[in-house]
Amino acid sequence: MTRVAPNSGREGVSLRLMTPVAAPKASRRTPADKHDERRKALAESALRTLGELGYARSSLREIANNSEFSHGVVHYYFNDKLELIVYCVRYYKETCVHRYDGVVAEATSPDDLAERFGDKLVETIVEEAPMHRLWYDLRSQSMFEESLREAVTQIDQSLEDMIARIVDRYATLAGAEPAIAAPVAYGMFDGIFQQALLGHLNGREGALEDLRAQVVGLMPMLLAPAKA
């Protein structure tokens, strides 16, 4: 009698499709929805531990101890440790890729956009450093662990798109064209962001102010002269 977690397909969409969604207001809480909510609650708990200890040192028991669940329940909602962790990072990064949407929407000038962008980058390092280091940890692990690559590639792509939206908006506000392609822009910003995160975790004074200044100084260089 092997126990198999129901709704364990990726993203847990399958079961939800089976519930009758005839009346838009009816069936507020189908059991499948509750199952999904539980997974999210478990993921949020797990993210605390993962952000503190990293991928390798986070045992399922430690994750469960720092939550309201017991260590066995993990295998009820996830097939194995990897599925839990991939779910967690995907869950977190969902909220991540829209972090700068406000910046893009509200900026009134190129300089304004650059400054708001720099501020947001600094802010997220201060407030969510554990999540960011977890992301870099997982991305590094994906270089060794084949089964992580699909999720990491997808997240990386969505982050690249996020940066592309900023650069495009910046160019539009400046009445110019971007001088570099999206992958380059993403790689660059990701690189200096990673350095700032490292400096911040090392307690290096000025790491965050440097990041802000670097971003503001870099943005104008991303534009082609004026027009073709």
Add this chain to the structure above:
Amino acid sequence: MTRVAPNSGREGVSLRLMTPVAAPKASRRTPADKHDERRKALAESALRTLGELGYARSSLREIANNSEFSHGVVHYYFNDKLELIVYCVRYYKETCVHRYDGVVAEATSPDDLAERFGDKLVETIVEEAPMHRLWYDLRSQSMFEESLREAVTQIDQSLEDMIARIVDRYATLAGAEPAIAAPVAYGMFDGIFQQALLGHLNGREGALEDLRAQVVGLMPMLLAPAKA
């Protein structure tokens, strides 16, 4: 009778200083030197396993199995696993930071330098991808493990210096001044290099050619117009 590895001070310099170095040609092989050689041999074996499995999944037994040593000998030459791994990465990165010295010395024009640089970057990804992913792994781990930060910071600094030498030489050849500071340049190149490495490991066609083109295209943007 606790066993303590002799010459276990960092970098193993202390004992060597005790050997009489009066005659320049005498005492070719002091026992301390042999001890150091053994550490290096062990490190080279360990690097193969570390590059294959990464930091967390490389057990001391696995490292020893892929070498000519037994698993117990590790504690004769290193105090613990961390000291071994830090020694390994330091050992490897020593040869790493001079990879582009030839490029700097031989380049005859800015464009020539940019192309040689791009070629070398591609070459090292092809030939030493496991070493590079190990480095990114270790750097990510240092965000969680305090005891890794000193070594990682030092290596990162020497890599930044390496990039600075390239940018400076590029500017000199072009008769201009660098438009960006060394930390920014390093962060940028490290970022796009990391993306290329990820793409290469993912089997993405064109990842290496993209890197080469990105670098060649990026270099001119690192220069301030002409002169002050």
Add this chain to the structure above:
DNA sequence: CGCTAATCTTGACGACTGTCAAGATTTCTC
């Protein structure tokens, strides 16, 4: 209420880990 299915807890398993110590083996020195 009573029954069934979903959910959760508990405890155990085999495997693997870093570390260490005792003894075997080799190397060096006189």
Add this chain to the structure above:
DNA sequence: GAGAAATCTTGACAGTCGTCAAGATTAGCG
């Protein structure tokens, strides 16, 4: 070549790990 020091092997230790299964508990429904 004998004695001593350095080097290496082997085996064991106390933990921790992911995983799983059996049973307890709860929730949903007629």
